[in-house]
Amino acid sequence: MRSEPTGGPELSGGGSPLAGAAEPADATDPALGRVRPGQPTPGATGRVGPGADEGLAEPDGLGRRQRHELWMRRALDVAVTGPELPAERAGADPLATGPAVDDVPVGAVVYGRDGAELAVGRNERELTGDPTAHAEVLALRRAAERLGRWRLDDCTLVVTLEPCTMCAGAIVLARISTVVFGAWEPKTGAAGSLWDVLRDRRLNHRPEVYPGVLAAENATVLRAFFR
Numbered sequence: 001m002r003s004e005p006t007g008g009p010e011l012s013g014g015g016s017p018l019a020g021a022a023e024p025a026d027a028t029d030p031a032l033g034r035v036r037p038g039q040p041t042p043g044a045t046g047r048v049g050p051g052a053d054e055g056l057a058e059p060d061g062l063g064r065r066q067r068h069e070l071w072m073r074r075a076l077d078v079a080v081t082g083p084e085l086p087a088e089r090a091g092a093d094p095l096a097t098g099p100a101v102d103d104v105p106v107g108a109v110v111y112g113r114d115g116a117e118l119a120v121g122r123n124e125r126e127l128t129g130d131p132t133a134h135a136e137v138l139a140l141r142r143a144a145e146r147l148g149r150w151r152l153d154d155c156t157l158v159v160t161l162e163p164c165t166m167c168a169g170a171i172v173l174a175r176i177s178t179v180v181f182g183a184w185e186p187k188t189g190a191a192g193s194l195w196d197v198l199r200d201r202r203l204n205h206r207p208e209v210y211p212g213v214l215a216a217e218n219a220t221v222l223r224a225f226f227r
């Protein structure tokens with residue numbers, strides 16, 4: 001089955017001319033990196049500190065937008081080539097590292113407070129036969145394992161596609177401070193499309209959300225898969 005979690009031709013390319021029209025009417029302008037009307041604005045939620053990159057010095061000289069794009073390119077690389085990481089996954093089961101042709105190419109990366117890469121994940125649902133083996137869940141698990149704690153409140157999760165309800169729930173449970181995602185997913189998205197689990201004010205944890213980063217490129221990779 002290739003019908004989930006992405007929507008193939010309905011994928012939105014964010015602000016791109018490719019599929020901008022498919023984006024929900026109240027969606028954030030990806031070019032501005034803002035959240036939607038009525039939702040907490042990054043930097044206005046009072047959270048400045050670990051993982052919340054508002055106003056923090058940039059040792060590498062990159063602005064936030066540039067850094068998000070750099071991170072997204074890494075996530076896109078994971079989506080396309082698989083989660084193999086020489087330093088972190090050496091010795092891992094080879095079957096779990098190479099890209100599986102039947103799995104929708106979604107990639108996720110967790111970055112620590114200092115911007116160091118902690119863990120990656122690629123959608124492995126078909127490869128492992130595990131309905132929960134989405135890129136975000138795998139990356140969260142590996143990051144938690146590496147840090148030796150479930151609480152990832154100083155971390156940023158970068159993922160090429162808008163998280164589904166399961167992954168958005170896992171992100172909230174992990175206390176991830178910042179989420180950066182690529183293409184919108186109008187069919188299953190839970191970060192603004194169908195639901196907005198990440199910024200639901202009824203929850204006691206709400207990460208900052210930066211949608212639509214390299215949305216067109218991410219959508220192109222997904223469309224190519226479904227073609």
Ligand SMILES: [Zn+2]
Pocket residue numbers: 005134135136163164165166167168
């Ligand atoms: Zn998911």
